[in-house]
Amino acid sequence: MASSLRRLLAKIIKKGRLTVSGPAGSQVFGDGGGRTVAIRFTHAEAEEEVASDPQLKLAEVYMNGRLLFEEGDIYELLAIVKDNTLSEALTPGMIWRGLLRIAGARIRHGVPINRNQRNVAHHYDLSAKLFNLFLDEDWQYSCGYFNPPGISLYEAQVAKKRHIAAKLLAEPGQKVLEIGSGWGGMAMYLAESSGVDVTGITLSQEQLRVSRDRAQKRGLSDRVRFELQDYYYLPASTKYDRIVSVGMFEHVGRLNFGRYFRKAYEVLDEDGVMVLHSIGQPYPARYNSPFIEKYIFPGGYIPSLAEVMPAVERSGLLVSDIEILPMHYAHTLRHWRERFLARREEAASIYDERFVRMWEFYLAGSEMAFTHENFFIFQMQLTRKRLSVPDNRDYIAEREERLKSFDETSPPLEPVTF
Known part of the structure; x- marks a missing residue:
């Protein structure tokens, strides 16, 4: 069964070629033109973490060595995602996390503390x-x-x-x-x-x-x-x-x-x-x-x-x-x-x-x-x-x-x- 991340990538990556491999096997996304990136997850759980909160967890999974590059680098991975349209791939989890972050930002911006x-x-x-x-x-x-x-x-x-x-x-x-x-x-x-x-x-x-x-x-x-x-x-x-x-x-x-x-x-x-x-x-x-x-x-x-x-x-x-x-x-x-x-x-x-x-x-x-x-x-x-x-x-x-x-x-x- 495809991970949540791979289902998400299937919606996002239409241009370019992104290969994702790991414990769940290997899968290719995109039309093959443009950027080419190949990544490997060392743990199946890491894919689910990234899917749950890409804005934060992609960085943390990479920082912790659970995402490796077999072709390309982190800039190319970020760019291939941005080369494609993201609006149709928003999940309910992303939406509610976004709303929480908006609320948190408003609270911080409204509290005049000099840090x-x-x-x-x-x-x-x-x-x-x-x-x-x-x-x-x-x-x-x-x-x-x-x-x-x-x-x-x-x-x-x-x-x-x-x-x-x-x-x-x-x-x-x-x-x-x-x-x-x-x-x-x-x-x-x-x-x-x-x-x-x-x-x-x-x-x-x-x-x-x-x-x-x-x-x-x-x-x-x-x-x-x-x-x-x-x-x-x-x-x-x-x-x-x-x-x-x-x-x-x-x-x-x-x-x-x-x-x-x-x-x-x-x-x-x-x-x-x-x-x-x-x-x-x-x-x-x-x-x-x-x-x-x-x-x-x-x-x-x-x-x-x-x-x-x-x-x-x-x-x-x-x-x-x-x-x-x-x-x-x-x-x-x-x-x-x-x-x-x-x-x-x-x-x-x-x-x-x-x-x-x-x-x-x-x-x-x-x-x-x-x-x-x-x-x-x-x-x-x-x-x-x-x-x-x-x-x-x-x-x-x-x-x-x-x-x-x-x-x-x-x-x-x-x-x-x-």
Whole structure:
């Protein structure tokens, strides 16, 4: 008798070729064209678990080594499913689990509890050795800018920093606040390329340690400082000429959008400029991916622009520019996944094989969000006064050209100390 999963796959997989084998035998799904994937379950129970809750159990079964690949990989498996139509395959179990998750998300979003530091620590306080396995030389853990196409990961991350710096219109001597300073690369780039004084804030102890060490080694401690600080509690009395936030807004949470932009308005100088770089999705989500929520980014939320704009408008900030980057994160994630898997034995030695499979699933699923689910990056430029930026976009390309001279002569980066 066919398992629940195989009955489900028979409804879903019409395009491509998916071979499923295990204790219940082997079965092929699809028309044979397109992607080809072959998987094997080590236990019959694993098939039933995946069928009961695919959004969570597929990841957990793979993480626990009960799903193996004989052809293809986890990204190809996720993609072959997304290549096909899913709406007709919803089971009663999936529907009621979805309803429970919607209810749970509404409760969480309605309870104003600040768990920022705990949530950040879950992900960003992992060993720095892990991130060293797959990030570029500057440890940029956000979307690169592959312009021109085909450049390396490191070149794309330099291009991203250059693109953002150009939009900031930073000038020597200005004070810059970076909300979510990561491992310090953006702050150091702005200080060196534009002559500004930067304060970076983070809630990660590990990122704070690495950032301070990098700035000290580069001789930037007098112009770049990093603090363990929640944006919630930034004093309104301290003003900044420029604010930049890259890859942090996804951790703010839908309930806190208003608070975030009000705080930005408070601390931004009257003639200041802010650039926000964030992942976006094409429509508001009813609930987060249960896998991402449980294992990767608890408390995170990928916004739609429709959810962001009302909070911006209520804060008093003015939108002076929005740019959409549709596929650049897909390219970035593909680089990260390939680099990570090339050093999977080292990753397993830091943690274990289960962690490696969990991280692979995270990177593959995130990439698929951009290749198959219309996720994108948005860069939003904000001001308090309408005339704080030019009334055309020519200045962005002009400033990028000037910054390229800095990039070509910038001294090599120091290796991170563990």
